[in-house]
Amino acid sequence: MELDSGNTAWVLMSTALVLFMTPGLALFYGGMVRSRNVLGMLMQNVFAMGLMAVLWVALAFSLAFGDAGNAGVIGNFDYVWLRDVGPGLTDQEFLSFLTIPFILFCGFQMTFAIITPALITGATADRLKFSAYIVFLAVWLVLVYAPLAHMVFGGGWLADMGALDFAGGAVVHMNAGAAALAVVLLLGSRKGYPDTPMPPHNLPMTVLGTGILWFGWAGFNAGSALAADGVAAQAIVNTFLAASAAMLGWLAVERLRGGHATTLGAASGAVAGLVAITPCAGFVGGMAPAYIGLVAGAVCYLALGIKKAFGFDDSLDVVAVHLVGGLVGSLLLGLFADASINGAVSNEGLFLGGGADLLVDQVVASVVTLVFSFVASIVIAKVIDVTIGLRVTEAAEDQGLDLSQHAEVAYAD
Amino acid sequence: MKLITAIVKPFKLDDVKAALKEAGVAGMTVVEVQGFGRQSGHTEVYRGAEYTIDFVPKVRVEVLAAEADVDRLVEVVTAAARTGKIGDGKIWVTGVDRVVRIRTGEVDADAL
Numbered sequence: 001m002e003l004d005s006g007n008t009a010w011v012l013m014s015t016a017l018v019l020f021m022t023p024g025l026a027l028f029y030g031g032m033v034r035s036r037n038v039l040g041m042l043m044q045n046v047f048a049m050g051l052m053a054v055l056w057v058a059l060a061f062s063l064a065f066g067d068a069g070n071a072g073v074i075g076n077f078d079y080v081w082l083r084d085v086g087p088g089l090t091d092q093e094f095l096s097f098l099t100i101p102f103i104l105f106c107g108f109q110m111t112f113a114i115i116t117p118a119l120i121t122g123a124t125a126d127r128l129k130f131s132a133y134i135v136f137l138a139v140w141l142v143l144v145y146a147p148l149a150h151m152v153f154g155g156g157w158l159a160d161m162g163a164l165d166f167a168g169g170a171v172v173h174m175n176a177g178a179a180a181l182a183v184v185l186l187l188g189s190r191k192g193y194p195d196t197p198m199p200p201h202n203l204p205m206t207v208l209g210t211g212i213l214w215f216g217w218a219g220f221n222a223g224s225a226l227a228a229d230g231v232a233a234q235a236i237v238n239t240f241l242a243a244s245a246a247m248l249g250w251l252a253v254e255r256l257r258g259g260h261a262t263t264l265g266a267a268s269g270a271v272a273g274l275v276a277i278t279p280c281a282g283f284v285g286g287m288a289p290a291y292i293g294l295v296a297g298a299v300c301y302l303a304l305g306i307k308k309a310f311g312f313d314d315s316l317d318v319v320a321v322h323l324v325g326g327l328v329g330s331l332l333l334g335l336f337a338d339a340s341i342n343g344a345v346s347n348e349g350l351f352l353g354g355g356a357d358l359l360v361d362q363v364v365a366s367v368v369t370l371v372f373s374f375v376a377s378i379v380i381a382k383v384i385d386v387t388i389g390l391r392v393t394e395a396a397e398d399q400g401l402d403l404s405q406h407a408e409v410a411y412a413d
Numbered sequence: 414m415k416l417i418t419a420i421v422k423p424f425k426l427d428d429v430k431a432a433l434k435e436a437g438v439a440g441m442t443v444v445e446v447q448g449f450g451r452q453s454g455h456t457e458v459y460r461g462a463e464y465t466i467d468f469v470p471k472v473r474v475e476v477l478a479a480e481a482d483v484d485r486l487v488e489v490v491t492a493a494a495r496t497g498k499i500g501d502g503k504i505w506v507t508g509v510d511r512v513v514r515i516r517t518g519e520v521d522a523d524a525l
Contacts, residue, residue, distance in 0.1 A: 257461070258461055259458075
């Protein structure tokens, strides 16, 4: 293989697009919290752009993509401190299909490692101590994200088994959703939840964040083709179509059940669709992305009831949108995967006449992802809780994270 | 001297201000407030969860007036702030013992 300038150009652009999603996510979440916690939320997301990036190149990239293709659970230390990661091609056999600089592949994957743990902050809003967040973030990247990325993206055992995940339905979204659930169970509810109303303080901010996420997702999914080719073209249209259809699905169910189609519903539905199409983006075609989006929008809306049923305070619905959305997409891929869209599909989906093999693989990969992420995350969070404590004091929570954690206020009078 | 206090709908503030200026009022004080009366609050829905909001945003307008002008100004405000729907607000008038213009030291009617 040789370096390809077209492919390199597209992945360069995609890297910037995916990076832009994290400040987009910050605004998406920031608008939904109360005004005294908005900087706390923005800071947690932006801070991930600092810490995750450095940790990724120093260590986690190697754990995810070192010894790729070993059908195992984790990589090795070959690329620690960016050793052998530079502007040329990699000589690693599993990644020999790459026609882009190895340093660019590392950078593109870095942007995924940044946003994945940032997704968790929606569940823990308004009460997670900043110091505990930093420790959780660092340990989680190394012990949870890197192994899962290896198992799925790095030719580890889940990929070897035959499970498909185009851009991170399992690695990013189910993983973050399960981790969010684990942390929230230890952290407890926001003070006053659910009796005190905690409405979003700035929905225009949330809608702006949705737009940035939607835009950036073009790089997330179509960039995951790692080439400027037909699969990338299919992926970008699938991504946008799924978001659109999911918005319609969410709003339709919301209107029928609640009487109103809401702005927050439109934003949430679009994000649910983007999540659900993530594992499928380069593997499905035709109208399949619209069906996947519609189902995801409706199912994720209904999944909002899970936290009420089980009595946990997943503040901004990370479980309903990311865990459930990722699961819906991963399972529907078992129905819609299409070899005529992407030659990497060896087992086609059930609806394409491929039988149930892929669906079974998707179920196994989903269960493994959820269980591994949940268990590992709850252990990490528990250790942090008994050592430095996960939660801010009651006084600090009353005061708000902005002032208590960062000595700032967002809106001076 | 009297203090006319009016609680009005926020979108009616410009109409009230224009009408009072038209009626010759030289100054007023405006504060954004929250509260409820017979209109009560409203319900907001976020991701399927309903929140009852008891306090509705209103604007409180305060105008100092000479006794002789009070009835006319109350009528002016009433006319400008009225939509005929519930939640139009209230006006009340209270007595004022003394008014001082800080810059000049003028008092009472001269200070209005």
